[in-house]
Amino acid sequence: MGSGATDDDLITVAKMADQLGYDTFFTGESWGRDALTILTAVACHTTNLRVGTGILPVFSRTPALIAQSIASLDLISNGRATLGLGTSGKIVIEDWHGLPFQRPLERTREYIDIIRQALSGGPVNHQGNFFQLSRFRMGVAPVQERIPIYLASLGPKNLELTGQLADGWLPIWMHHQRLPELTEPIAIAAAEAGRDISQITVAPQTMCYTTEDPEELEEVQGQVRAHMAYYIAGMGTYYYDLFCRSGFRTEADAVREAWAARERDTAAQAISDQMLEGIAILGDAATCRSRLERLRKSGADMPVVAFPHGSSVDGVKRTLEALAPALDPSKPPAGAGS
Template structure:
């Protein structure tokens, strides 16, 4: 059965307290897990630590911690610590992110992202085992590190945030789950084939990996406002976040649309970028409209076989009351 999570908003919030209030609201509403990506603004680890202290039972996860901004050993320590402070509620999500973030924000060369992600997953698993880390990879050669104190029991599972075929295959082969974003229902179904191939290459059960989709949602009585916010969010990801999302959507049948959106966005014509997203495309990628419409759209994704969780996300331009209204409207 598909569970419902919450993908916490990444746009600038006025403080930690509103973020915590979303988490508590989601917990009270019966959601299964809170996911928080690391992009700009507050770092994910600190916020998850606060959420761990101020919630009681809801699961916690990093939908993505980039594998270029922390060493693999430090990431293992971080995962162990978050598992401890959360009382065993943590799930680690990692991924390469993209050149716009890694090179533009962190000043690190975006090289060999797939190999780097694989080695991070392997090293973090060694760290979390509590045994001495001895690793000889193509990118990392480590020796002698070991956690002081007890290793986390159970060790937090590790998901890979991925969009492309080889990245999803990697998740199936080496990780405990796949975290997807910006997929249509049919796009998810197609990419599951890559996850299965990875599981076969790793001699693993094809159903072992947990699959989570973060979905852009906005459920408001003001239908037009909800759909405009969802359009703005989608246009931003296509036009302003590098080529990864464009390539993924082009592969899902929207090549002409993403080219038009990107061109309009790049020339500063934001309204034209929004107009390039017709209703069919919006409904294929988002759950936006009245509460009834958004709930119906969400259920289309919940019906995808082998999709274990849908994480209700929010448009980056949504105000606090609109985020809270969506959390309540789409609650399990």
């Protein structure tokens, strides 16, 4: 929904998602609100809706603090917490958090190991390349025996790590046709680790918005184009590479060129209709339901209904109602993202 959403707006949306039968409310963080404070408020105003970080950047906190925080959220929510982790990007980590963006994959693996140890209730002993911990035992126990850990992975090595260690996969900007292709290395890594892909929830975060108004649809498409352009050109190379691998190198190069020239509108206009149609779910209710079903058939266990930055609260509520899993109990559960 973006930084313009008020706390009351977020609570209203979360309560509605809870009533409509959505599975999990995810929220991330960049340089605005922190995710855990929002999720604590959501947990206090909902009953069944799980609350998930989507995602916490591993560079932003120590693994011990993340374990303490997610255990506390699990207690407050009575066992409804999900921990989504990711690396964020070089620009955010170095220019906002002031930390060197170094060895993100190795760091993520180390974080998962420490967090799992801490949440187990036993003494934490870890001698790694980033952290050396010994003898401490976390002084708070979560409600869940195993809090799910999701990873927002995109690159080949991170996908492999997801298969080895994660309970869920939380990608963004995922073209529906690429989902099976990127799920395959997760499945292979899971099998090599003695696991099965069925143990890993595939939960792509997808920009969704329903409207019957052509003018509103055009405005929302512009918002999503601008958001995509920012990720391609303003968030390092991860997302640029993702769009190139998805068959959109021409558009991605045009976005970067315009962005470098500080021509933001031109960068957004370089996002093609084909990109929007394959990656986002925008349009009237019937179109959006059909595209959500297409995403499920591509392998999404729990598609996460996210919203374009700048979306109105009324538009978000309308979209939640149109795509609500409660309207069709035969479909897999969906998540909602702020």
